[in-house]
Amino acid sequence: MSDLEKFRTETRAWLEENCPPSMRTPMPEDETCWGGRNPVYKNPGTKVWMDRMGARGWTVPTWPREYGGGGLSKEENQILQQELWRVRARMPLASFGIWMLGPALLEFASEEQKRHYLPQIARGEIRWCQGYSEPGAGSDLAGLQTKAEDMGDHYLVNGSKIWTSYGHLADWIFCLVRTDPKASKHRGISFLLFDMATPGVSTKPITLISGASVFAQTFFDNVKVPKPQLVGTLNDGWTIAKALLQHERNMIGNMGNTGITGPGGSRSPAAMAKRYSGEIKGRIADPALRLEIARHNMNSRAFGVTGQRMADEMKAGAPPGPASSMFKYYGTEQNKRKFELLLQAMGTSALGWEGKAFDENELGVTREWLRSKGNSIEGGTSEVQLNIIAKNVLRLPD
Amino acid sequence: MPMPLMLNEDQVQLKDAARAFIQAKSPVTAFRKLRDNREPDGFDRKLWKEMAELGWAGIIIPEEFGGVGFGYVGLGVVLEEAGRTLLASPLISTALIGATAVLLGGSSAQKKEILPAITTGGWLMALAHEEGPHHSPYAVSTKAKAEGDGFILSGKKTFVLDGHVADQLIVVARTSGKRDAKQGLTLFLVDRATPGVKVTRMHMTDSRNAANVSFSKVKLGRHHVLGGIDQGTDILDAVLDRARIGLAAEMLGGVREEFERTVEYLKTRQQFGVLIGSFQALKHRAAEMFCEIELSVSVVLDGLIAIDENRNDVPQIASLVKARLNDTYFLVSNEALQMHGGIGMTDEFDMGLFMKRARVAMASFGDSLFHRDRYAALEGY
Numbered sequence: 001m002s003d004l005e006k007f008r009t010e011t012r013a014w015l016e017e018n019c020p021p022s023m024r025t026p027m028p029e030d031e032t033c034w035g036g037r038n039p040v041y042k043n044p045g046t047k048v049w050m051d052r053m054g055a056r057g058w059t060v061p062t063w064p065r066e067y068g069g070g071g072l073s074k075e076e077n078q079i080l081q082q083e084l085w086r087v088r089a090r091m092p093l094a095s096f097g098i099w100m101l102g103p104a105l106l107e108f109a110s111e112e113q114k115r116h117y118l119p120q121i122a123r124g125e126i127r128w129c130q131g132y133s134e135p136g137a138g139s140d141l142a143g144l145q146t147k148a149e150d151m152g153d154h155y156l157v158n159g160s161k162i163w164t165s166y167g168h169l170a171d172w173i174f175c176l177v178r179t180d181p182k183a184s185k186h187r188g189i190s191f192l193l194f195d196m197a198t199p200g201v202s203t204k205p206i207t208l209i210s211g212a213s214v215f216a217q218t219f220f221d222n223v224k225v226p227k228p229q230l231v232g233t234l235n236d237g238w239t240i241a242k243a244l245l246q247h248e249r250n251m252i253g254n255m256g257n258t259g260i261t262g263p264g265g266s267r268s269p270a271a272m273a274k275r276y277s278g279e280i281k282g283r284i285a286d287p288a289l290r291l292e293i294a295r296h297n298m299n300s301r302a303f304g305v306t307g308q309r310m311a312d313e314m315k316a317g318a319p320p321g322p323a324s325s326m327f328k329y330y331g332t333e334q335n336k337r338k339f340e341l342l343l344q345a346m347g348t349s350a351l352g353w354e355g356k357a358f359d360e361n362e363l364g365v366t367r368e369w370l371r372s373k374g375n376s377i378e379g380g381t382s383e384v385q386l387n388i389i390a391k392n393v394l395r396l397p398d
Numbered sequence: 399m400p401m402p403l404m405l406n407e408d409q410v411q412l413k414d415a416a417r418a419f420i421q422a423k424s425p426v427t428a429f430r431k432l433r434d435n436r437e438p439d440g441f442d443r444k445l446w447k448e449m450a451e452l453g454w455a456g457i458i459i460p461e462e463f464g465g466v467g468f469g470y471v472g473l474g475v476v477l478e479e480a481g482r483t484l485l486a487s488p489l490i491s492t493a494l495i496g497a498t499a500v501l502l503g504g505s506s507a508q509k510k511e512i513l514p515a516i517t518t519g520g521w522l523m524a525l526a527h528e529e530g531p532h533h534s535p536y537a538v539s540t541k542a543k544a545e546g547d548g549f550i551l552s553g554k555k556t557f558v559l560d561g562h563v564a565d566q567l568i569v570v571a572r573t574s575g576k577r578d579a580k581q582g583l584t585l586f587l588v589d590r591a592t593p594g595v596k597v598t599r600m601h602m603t604d605s606r607n608a609a610n611v612s613f614s615k616v617k618l619g620r621h622h623v624l625g626g627i628d629q630g631t632d633i634l635d636a637v638l639d640r641a642r643i644g645l646a647a648e649m650l651g652g653v654r655e656e657f658e659r660t661v662e663y664l665k666t667r668q669q670f671g672v673l674i675g676s677f678q679a680l681k682h683r684a685a686e687m688f689c690e691i692e693l694s695v696s697v698v699l700d701g702l703i704a705i706d707e708n709r710n711d712v713p714q715i716a717s718l719v720k721a722r723l724n725d726t727y728f729l730v731s732n733e734a735l736q737m738h739g740g741i742g743m744t745d746e747f748d749m750g751l752f753m754k755r756a757r758v759a760m761a762s763f764g765d766s767l768f769h770r771d772r773y774a775a776l777e778g779y
Contacts, residue, residue, distance in 0.1 A: 263777075270774075270777070270778075270779040271779075273779070274779065282778065282779075283774070283775065283779055284774070284779050287771070290770075290771065290774050290779065291767065291770045291771060291774070293774065293779065294770040294771065294773045294774040294777075294779075295721070295766075295770050297773075297777065298717075298718045298721060298722065298770070298773055299693070299722075301697075301718060302693040302694075302696060302697045302718065302722055303693060305403065305693075305696040305697055305700045306692055306693050306695075306696040308403055308696075309403035309404070309695075309696045309699070309700075312402040312403045312404050313403075313404055315402070316402070316404060326688070326689050326692060329685075329689060330689050330693070383682065385685075386681065386682045386685040386686065387678070387681065387682075387685075389685035389688055389689070390681035390682070390684060390685045393685075393688060394661050394681075394684055394685065394688060395665070396661070396664060396665065396675040396676070396680075396681050396684065397665060397672075397673045397675050397676045398676060
C-alpha cells in the first residue's frame with residue numbers, strides 16, 4: 001500500500017470514530033462554530049468536533065505542525081478533504097484567524113509570534129476580527145486615520161474602525177494603524193494585534209438591511225498595546241494589509257458557488273424555480289427563467305473551472321497574479337445574481353420578513369439576498385477590483 | 399488523477415510553432431486578399447497543403463491512419479492561433495468535423511480510405527446538416543428512401559461549411575420518423591460529384607465558405623452509410639459537440655487578438671490631452687472583458703480535455719463552451735469596435751472583420767439561446 005493509500009485508510013477510520021453523527025448533517029447557519037473565549041454551542045457535538053480536529057491540527061491541515069497545524073502535504077490534504085466530504089462532515093471551525101490572519105502571520109510574523117498566535121487559532125481558542133475600514137476610509141483604505149503613538153514600551157491607540165466583522169463577538173483584533181502621520185499614506189501604516197478586552201476598547205453592533213448584526217463599529221480610546229504585538233516592520237504594514245486582503249478576497253469570492261443554494265444544491269435557483277413557478281415534463285415551466293438560470297449556472301461552472309486552472313498553474317510554479325481580484329469581483333457578482341434568481345423563482349414567497357406565513361427557508365432567502373448585496377462592497381468593492389485589474393494586469397495608464 | 403488544466407510541454411511547443419507559422423504565412427492581410435480577390439475557393443489551397451504537411455489536417459487522426467494523434471487539445475491549440483489571424487482554411491470542416499465523423503462512425507474500410515486522404519490534405523469534407531436559418535440538429539426533412547440495395551436521397555441543406563469546395567459531403571438524412579424526431583437519422587457519405595447533387599456558394603458576411611446543397615434523387619449504396627441505419631443521432635450529436643468545442647477554440651483566438659489590440663489602443667490613443675486608457679469608464683469595461691476572457695480560456699481547455707479523456711460530460715461542457723464563447727466574442731467584438739471609435743468602423747481596419755467572423759461563428763452549431771436551453775435540459779431542468 002502506498003503512503004497516500006495508507007493515509008486515506010487511517011483518515012477514514014479516524015473520521016468514522018471521531019466525527020460525531022450530529023456533525024454529519026447539513027449545518028444551519030446558527031450552528032457555525034466560531035470558537036473563541038465565549039462560545040455558544042447550540043449543538044454539543046460542535047465543540048467535540050472542533051476540539052478533536054483542532055488537536056490533530058486538521059482545522060488547518062497544511063499549516064506546519066510546530067504552529068498547531070496538521071503538517072499535511074497538498075496530496076494528503078486533498079485526501080482529507082475527500083474523506084471529510086465522504087462522511088458529509090461539517091466545517092469544524094469557521095475563523096478569520098484561519099482564513100485571513102493565519103496566512104499573513106505565516107508570511108510576516110516573527111518566529112515567537114507564530115508559535116504564540118497560530119496554535120491558538122488552530123484550536124479555536126481565540127476568535128479574531130479585522131480592524132481595517134474606518135468611517136472615513138472605505139475604498140480608500142490607505143487613508144485610514146486610527147493612530148498608534150510610540151510611548152516607549154507600548155503604543156497608544158486612538159480612533160475608530162467600522163465594518164469590523166463580528167467585532168462585538170471577537171476576542172482579539174488585527175488592526176491597521178497609522179504610526180507615521182508625516183509619511184505618504186501607504187508608508188506610515190503598521191499592523192498591530194491586540195486584545196479586545198484591553199481597557200479603552202468598545203464596540204457597537206451595526207444592524208444591516210438584512211436585520212442581522214454581523215458587523216460592528218469599534219472604538220479605541222487610549223488603548224495601550226504592548227510593543228511585541230506589532231507584526232512585521234514598523235510603518236510597513238501596508239505590505240501585510242495587501243497580502244491579507246488577497247486571502248480575504250479569495251474567501252469572499254468563493255462563497256457563492258457551493259452549498260445548498262449553489263448549482264445542483266437542494267435549494268438552487270433551478271430547484272426553487274420548479275417548486276415555486278411550475279414544472280412541465282421535468283423542466284422549469286417558464287422558458288425565460290430557465291434560460292436565465294442556465295446562463296447563471298454555466299457561469300458558476302466556468303468560474304469553478306477557472307479556480308481549478310489557476311490552482312494547477314500555481315502548482316506548476318506560476319505566480320498568483322491577478323487571481324484574487326478577478327475571483328473577488330466575479331464570485332461576488334455571481335453570488336448576488338444567484339439570490340436575485342432565487343427571488344425571481346420564488347416570487348412573493350421569498351419576500352417575507354418574519355412570522356408563520358413563510359417557512360424558515362423562505363425567510364432565510366430574503367435575508368441572505370439582502371446580505372449578499374454587501375459581498376461586492378466588503379473586502380474592496382467591485383469597482384476597486386476592476387481598478388486593480390486595469391492597473392496591475394492590463395497596465396492601463398493612471 | 400484528472401489531467402491538469404494546462405498545456406503540457408508538447409502542446410506549448412505546438413502552440414508556439416502554430417503561431418509562428420500562421421503569423422508568417424497567413425496574417426490578416428492574407429485573409430483580406432482572399433476576400434478582395436473574390437477567390438472562388440475562398441481559401442488558399444497551397445497553404446492548406448503546407449498545413450497538412452505540418453500534420454494539422456490529421457492532427458486528431460491516430461498514427462495508424464497516417465495522422466499525428468495529437469488529440470483535440472492539439473487541434474484546439476492550432477485553431478486558436480488560426481482564429482487570431484482569421485485564417486480561412488478547412489481546419490473546421492475537414493480536420494475537425496470530417497475526421498471526427500469518420501473516426502466515430504466509420505467502418506474500418508471507410509476509415510482506411512478516408513482518414514489518410516484527409517491527413518494528406520487531399521480530401522476536403524463538409525457536414526451537411528442544417529436545413530433552416532437556425533441551428534436545429536433534428537429538424538431534418540431530407541429523406542433517404544430505401545430502394546433496392548440502396549437509397550434515394552432528396553432534400554435541401556443550407557449553411558454547409560466549406561460545402562462548395564468539399565470532395566465528400568457528410569449528409570444527415572431521415573430514414574424514418576418525422577421532422578424534429580430525435581431518432582430516425584442516418585449519416586451518408588456523398589461524393590459532391592454524384593449526379594443530382596447541386597451546390598451553390600453562399601457568400602457570407604465573414605467571407606468564409608458556406609453553401610446551399612440540394613439533393614435531387616441521388617442514388618446511394620449501402621456502403622455510403624456512415625455508422626448504422628437509423629443510428630445517426632448519436633454520431634451526429636457527438637460530432638456536433640466536438641465541432642462546438644473546436645470552433646470555440648478558434649473563437650477564443652479571435653477574442654484574445656481583438657482584446658490585446660484594443661488594450662494596446664487604449665494605451666496609445668490620446669484625446670483631451672491624455673491617453674484614453676486613463677478613463678475609468680473604459681478601464682472597468684476592459685477589466686470586465688478580461689474576467690470573461692479568463693473564464694473562456696478555462697472552459698475551452700476543459701472542453702478539449704474532456705473530449706480527449708472521453709469524459710461523460712462532453713455534451714454539457716460543449717454547450718457551456720459554445721454559449722460562453724458566443725457571448726464573449728459578441729462582447730469583445732462590440733467593445734473593441736466601440737473603443738476604437740470611428741477608425742473601428744472603417745473597412746481598412748480589422749475590427750469589422752472580427753465582428754463579422756464573430757457573428758457567423760455564433761450562428762454555427764448553435765447560438766447561446768440554443769445552448770442555454772440544451773444545457774438546462776441536460777442538467778435536468
